[in-house]
Structures are given as C-alpha cells and as structure tokens.
Amino acid sequence: MGNHVKVALVLTLVMLIIGIILSGVYVMTLNPIQKADLNAKFEAIKFVLTDPQTGQLLVNTDQIPETMAQLNAKIWKSDSSGVLYSNSKLPGYVLSPAYLFKGKNGENIYVITGYGIGFGGRVVTVASFIQQKNGFIENAIDVIDFSTETPGLGAKINDPDVRSRFFDIPNSGFKDTIKVNKDADLFPLPSNYKAEIPAYKKKGIVVTSDVMTGATITPRSVANTLNAMYEFLEKEVK
C-alpha cells in the first residue's frame, strides 16, 4: 500500500513539474503561434487573389487585408458551427467564414477555405473562384495546412509544381467533379500529356501523378475540397 502511494506521489510530482514548464512554454508561444497562423492566412489570401498566369493582383492593392479587421470586413458567409458546407461522400468541407472580394473589373471573387481528408488528417486549402456568367472559374489555391502529411510525399502538395496543377480550372471541369488523373483512369500518362494539361482541366482531370509520385491520397483530398467548395458556391450564389 505504501509503495503504491509513493508511486502515485512521484508520478503526480513529475507530471506537475512537466505541466508547469509546458504551460510556461504554451503561454510564451501563444501569441507567436496566433501571429504565424494569421500571417499564413493573409499570405494565402493574397496568393489566391493573384492571377497565376500574369502574376498581377486580381483586386486593387488596398483590397488585400493586412489586419483582422480588414479581413472581417470581407466576410461573405459565416456560421457559428465553423462549417459552412459539407459533403461527407467526397469527403469535402467548407469552413467558415467565406470571403467576397471585388475584382478590378467589378467581378465577384470568392475566397473560400476548406479541407479534405489526406493520409494523416485534414488538408486545409484556400481557393479563389471568379464568378462568370455561366458559373465559376477556379483561379488558384494555396494549401495552408498539410502538417499531418508525409514529408517528401504528401507534404509536397504545396510545392509550386504541384499546386499549379490545381490552378485555372474552368466550370466545365467541375460539372462532374474534378478528379486526380489516377482516379480518372488516366494512368500511365501519355507521352504528350504536358501539352494536354489545360484540356484535361476542362474535363475535370488534374494531372498530379508525375509531380507527386507515390502520393495519391493528398492531392485527392485537395480535389475533394475544391469540389465541395464549388458545390457550396452553386448552392449559395444565385
């Protein structure tokens, strides 16, 4: 009995000391972590509001948020549950809030955050959609959280080579949901596939197997996220 009490006391004491040190580090890093996460979000929004072809901003410079207040002023839809739309079949989820920006020519540009399920957990993507007469064109994406994906494999999802494969997908591509080429029975790739990438996008096929060998689940999760975002926009924008 005495030994059990001693074990319990020692364990409590050790955990208490670790807990105190840990809480100190937590308090110390709380602000830097919030700042780092927020900066990543601002950078992602600026990135997706840039035309990937020309490198020019799609909105006026003063529209790019640099503070939380400026960002909050751009909120288009929000929900206290944190989720604006979900499609568990994909699975793909749209997170709250969604933002609306006015383009240089007055067009609506929706900036949406969402996630799909990757190899290790959530893969969070920010994407911009430009409203057109007959639907939406997906402009660019930035994957802001892939911290549970495997380094060197799934974690390559935000490498410029990989990320760019998800840029500039027209509304025709989303009609029957977009898919990575392995899921669209386009594997192995034909020799002239690089020239055909824009045509594949029109059919909803995103070629990733050449730039992300050995990792299909992570790009699939991004495709599912974009599909959920498109469904959400079709439902909410009249």
Next chain:
Amino acid sequence: MADNKISSWSALTAGWIRQNPTFVQVLGLCPVLAVSTSAENALGMGLATLGVLALSNLFISFVRNVIPNEVRIPVYISIIAGFVTMVNLLMHGYTYSLWLSLGIYIPLIVVNCIPLGRAEAFASKNTPWKSFLDGLGMGMGFLGAIMLIGITRELFDAGTIFGYRIWPAAYNVFVIALPPGAFLVIGLYMGLFKYIGRMRGQKRIQGSGESK
C-alpha cells in the same frame, strides 16, 4: 557507479561515430527515412531531436533516484513527450514553414527509439551533467547522420543543397526522393561506416602487433 567509468568527453563523443544512433545503433530510422528529403528538413528534424534528447536526458537524470523502478518507462515517456510538445510549440510559433513541412514527424519524436533508449541506457544511471552531454552527443550524431542523408538526397533529387543549385536539373536521379532511394542512401552510408570501422580496427590490431 557508471559515472566513474565514463569521462565527460567520452559521453559527448560516443554518439558522433562509434555509437552513432543512425548508422551504428540503427535507431529511430523512421523519421530519418521520411524527413531526409531535403537538407533543410533534415536540419530542422535533427535540431529538434537534439534539443529533446539533451533536455530529456538532463531532466530524467535529475529525477532518476526518486522514480520507482516499476513506473520508470511511463515517466520517461511523459518527460520526453513534454519536451517534444515544447519543441513543437516553439517551431510552430517561430519557424512556421519548417514546422509545416516536418509535419507529423515532430510529435512522433516522442516514440523515436533514441530518446527513450538513452534515457534507459544512460540518463537513468548517470549524473545530470554527463547525461546532458550524452544527449547532446547522441543528438549531434543523429543530426550529422540525417544531414548527410538529407544533403545527398536533395543533391541527387533536385541538384541543389539548401536550395542552392549545384548541377543542372537534367542530371537528377528522381528515385532518391522516394522511399526506396532513402533505403539506398542509408544503406550505402551504413556500409561506408562499417568499412571505416573495420579499417580502423585492422590498423589498431596491426599497431598493437608491431608494438609487441
């Protein structure tokens, strides 16, 4: 008792080559294989593991005499988990992009064999100072090994080291970035370490033979 036999210098340097945790003890290979796709990732992972090793060894050695034998492993794991969480928080706050690219492998340092192995084999039997040096030395050995593999893989996969181009992209060997490439590189370095060890052993034998 073990303290009398091991000098501080020996505690610090054992992990560099003689008992290198990666190439000689073959411990903690999972993160080495997964994270060593680039020199930057390898440096980040190596430094994180070094910090956890040195601090957990130090802390475990401080409390070694009060921890009941039957619960020592859960206590060691809890201490290591505490330091790993601290490293994770610090990297999230101050080195965001590195934290993002190392991903799940930072929390997984908790279950890496090296910190627990050193806690059980060294820190539980030696003074805090020597345990700290042992953790530091083993961490340096791990850092050196993962850096060597990371530099090699980045060089052959992308033709760069820390992003600086060394040779044109046309000469890249893509397989090096994939898991088989990691096994290939680590196997070659292990063979090299074994060969160096054997040559040094032969020289020592020859030297002692001549002196007789």
